[in-house]
Amino acid sequence: MPTEISSHPATLEWIGGVEGKLRMIDQTLLPTEFKHIECETVEQVWEAIKMLRVRGAPAIGVAAAYGVCVGIQTVSGADEAALLGRLDEVCSYLSTSRPTAVNLFWALERMKTFAAGLAGNGVQEISAALLEEAHRVAEEDRQMCRAIGRHGSTLLNDGQGVLTHCNAGGLATSDYGTALAVFFAAAESGKTLHVYADETRPLLQGARLTAWELQQRGIDVTLICDSMAAQVMREGRVQAVVTGADRIAANGDAANKIGTYQVALAAHAHGIPFYVAAPSSTFDLSLASGDQIPIEERDPQEVTHGFGKQTAPEGIQVYNPAFDVTPAKLIKALICEHGVIEPVTPENVADMLKP
Numbered sequence: 001m002p003t004e005i006s007s008h009p010a011t012l013e014w015i016g017g018v019e020g021k022l023r024m025i026d027q028t029l030l031p032t033e034f035k036h037i038e039c040e041t042v043e044q045v046w047e048a049i050k051m052l053r054v055r056g057a058p059a060i061g062v063a064a065a066y067g068v069c070v071g072i073q074t075v076s077g078a079d080e081a082a083l084l085g086r087l088d089e090v091c092s093y094l095s096t097s098r099p100t101a102v103n104l105f106w107a108l109e110r111m112k113t114f115a116a117g118l119a120g121n122g123v124q125e126i127s128a129a130l131l132e133e134a135h136r137v138a139e140e141d142r143q144m145c146r147a148i149g150r151h152g153s154t155l156l157n158d159g160q161g162v163l164t165h166c167n168a169g170g171l172a173t174s175d176y177g178t179a180l181a182v183f184f185a186a187a188e189s190g191k192t193l194h195v196y197a198d199e200t201r202p203l204l205q206g207a208r209l210t211a212w213e214l215q216q217r218g219i220d221v222t223l224i225c226d227s228m229a230a231q232v233m234r235e236g237r238v239q240a241v242v243t244g245a246d247r248i249a250a251n252g253d254a255a256n257k258i259g260t261y262q263v264a265l266a267a268h269a270h271g272i273p274f275y276v277a278a279p280s281s282t283f284d285l286s287l288a289s290g291d292q293i294p295i296e297e298r299d300p301q302e303v304t305h306g307f308g309k310q311t312a313p314e315g316i317q318v319y320n321p322a323f324d325v326t327p328a329k330l331i332k333a334l335i336c337e338h339g340v341i342e343p344v345t346p347e348n349v350a351d352m353l354k355p
Helices: 044-051 057-075 081-093 102-116 123-153 178-186 205-216 224-234 260-269 346-353
Strands: 010-017 023-026 036-039 162-164 194-196 221-224 240-243 247-249 254-255 274-277 323-324 333-336 340-342
Touching: 010 057, 010 178, 023 044, 023 057, 036 044, 036 240, 044 081, 057 081, 057 123, 057 340, 081 102, 081 123, 102 123, 123 178, 123 224, 123 274, 123 333, 123 340, 162 178, 162 224, 178 240, 194 224, 194 240, 205 221, 224 260, 240 260, 240 333, 254 260, 254 274, 260 274, 260 323, 340 346
Parallel strands: 162 194, 162 240, 194 221, 240 274, 274 333
Antiparallel strands: 010 023, 023 036, 247 254, 254 323, 333 340
16 A cells, blocks of 8 residues: 655745745754744845755755845835845845755746846835745745656665665755655655665765654665665665755766765666656756866865864864765666656757756
């Protein structure tokens, strides 16, 4: 019998009307503390994105769309020119929060383009319409995640062990997730899976978020250290790998949380299919290959003082890229809301994403 996946609290949601606010789960506190934070200024939205209180490419895009609505509230009593000027200012500011997740820039550009088409309608009407557009961004993300789950679940067999890296579940989107949506949809169709979740250093999104989220939804999950993935594959415990992505180039190269590339290499060495699940908004067809994807480098203290405890010598040099790029040749298939892209070639990517 199909299993009903339990509901999950909203990762982020808008509270109120045009003068409302953005509420989200503070993911930096999970799994030991569940707390909502409320963003009433664009600076608070920027900080939430920068500090990973909200993270995951789709969720960042939704937060950015709502961040625009928060940011323009400061000129609600001004004229239309001031509103549109403030909109550009807010979009430019939010775009500096994180460089790799293309959904951030996609959502901001969408809000700017939408506003440009409303010129002449007046401040109140434009503000209300922008909020409705942000709601559409969130709802479309929910629908895309459900579709990704349906398409991806067909690639997994009952009884398989599957491995995932970082967090690409409901916490990374507005509802259901991308990589984890595949597992949820498989479970709802009656398949039994055993998920192995990498801890995902240095910020442990797999341990803190993925393991928690799968456990909350009743999915059989085992947590492993990042360095254990190849051994788990060697032991025959894993028959497929599914991850999310933060940006996918036109040729199918996919940027995801640091450590994903080495998982893909290990999967290739063991003949295990490696799948990437992401909505169409994560594809950046302006980039020919993953070599052009900007890679965010984060604070060295995330490595030397993880969660407040010093674990490295004072003054040690640190390199802390937040993402890596998995070449398309290592990816068995890309899963998006439109279907499955296999084999992963520039032509197949373009064909699946054509208007």
